[in-house]
Amino acid sequence: VLVALGILVISWFVYDLLYLSALAENKSATFISFLLLIGTSFGLCHFFSGRAAYIHMGGIFGTLMVLNVWVRILPAQQQMIDATSRGETPDYNLGLKAKRRSVHNTYMTFPVLFMMLSNHYAMTYGHEFSWIILLLLIVFGAGVRHFMVAKDKSGPWALVSAAIVLIALVSITTTHSNKSLIPVTASEHVSFLQARTIVAQRCMVCHSTHPVDGTFGPSPAGISFDSPEKMKIFADRIKFRAVVNKTMPLTNKTGMTEEERNILGQWIDQGANLE
Numbered sequence: 001v002l003v004a005l006g007i008l009v010i011s012w013f014v015y016d017l018l019y020l021s022a023l024a025e026n027k028s029a030t031f032i033s034f035l036l037l038i039g040t041s042f043g044l045c046h047f048f049s050g051r052a053a054y055i056h057m058g059g060i061f062g063t064l065m066v067l068n069v070w071v072r073i074l075p076a077q078q079q080m081i082d083a084t085s086r087g088e089t090p091d092y093n094l095g096l097k098a099k100r101r102s103v104h105n106t107y108m109t110f111p112v113l114f115m116m117l118s119n120h121y122a123m124t125y126g127h128e129f130s131w132i133i134l135l136l137l138i139v140f141g142a143g144v145r146h147f148m149v150a151k152d153k154s155g156p157w158a159l160v161s162a163a164i165v166l167i168a169l170v171s172i173t174t175t176h177s178n179k180s181l182i183p184v185t186a187s188e189h190v191s192f193l194q195a196r197t198i199v200a201q202r203c204m205v206c207h208s209t210h211p212v213d214g215t216f217g218p219s220p221a222g223i224s225f226d227s228p229e230k231m232k233i234f235a236d237r238i239k240f241r242a243v244v245n246k247t248m249p250l251t252n253k254t255g256m257t258e259e260e261r262n263i264l265g266q267w268i269d270q271g272a273n274l275e
Contacts, residue, residue: 003047004056011040011060012067019100037138041131050125051118051247054134058115061108068101106149110141123173126245133172140165188266192228192274195267199225202249202256203242213253228274235272239265 044053076098080090143162241248243265
């Protein structure tokens with residue numbers, strides 16, 4: 001928790017000092033910001049779980065947006081209003097600097113919205129290249145937002161760029177690696193009883209019509225494993241979430257082991273037989 005809070009604080013001061021410096025006037029700050037964004041995305045996704053990293057990046061963006069308004073935008077506007085009220089010529093540089101922060105907030109809007117909803121999209125934060133996907137999502141969101149607000153010819157080009165990034169996102173998130181799975185051989189038959197035992201201990205705590213853990217209510221997302229037939233119906237879903245992306249159990253709260261994930265994967269690869 002202290003590390004997470006520390007990152008939020010440090011992120012604001014680094015960002016704020018960067019755009020208060022002379023670098024902000026010659027666009028160098030934009031390039032530096034992107035490098036810092038790459039480093040932050042990589043660091044978060046390797047220090048925290050993918051799900052936590054996405055939420056934390058959203059927290060960083062949200063913190064920057066709020067402090068931009070309260071620390072830089074509103075005070076600058078108030079100073080200009082006060083100067084005008086006194087009959088003085090307001091410092092228009094304050095308005096330009098406030099506008100820069102407002103533009104930043106505009107571009108962060110869509111990325112923040114997705115990151116706050118990312119828990120529903122395990123194919124992103126659960127991917128082995130989650131940090132790259134996070135960067136692409138930020139670029140995509142900023143590109144779409146630029147198209148919406150741009151009043152010059154850069155708007156259509158931003159939309160084209162966003163479309164290319166979207167294609168890259170779809171391509172990456174629909175490609176999964178099974179390299180973590182133990183290869184299936186004829187002598188390694190996995191019985192339904194083995195798979196059922198794992199699911200009962202690790203999954204049915206939540207995914208049941210009568211869950212032990214009632215945090216998400218009965219049958220979260222409409223999925224329960226109360227019967228063997230339900231396990232077979234949702235076999236592909238089990239493999240995707242528990243074996244490939246390893247985003248279930250949520251935060252691995254039931255302690256599913258790598259060996260258990262491999263056993264489930266083998267059972268499914270062998271046809272998810274109910275024998």
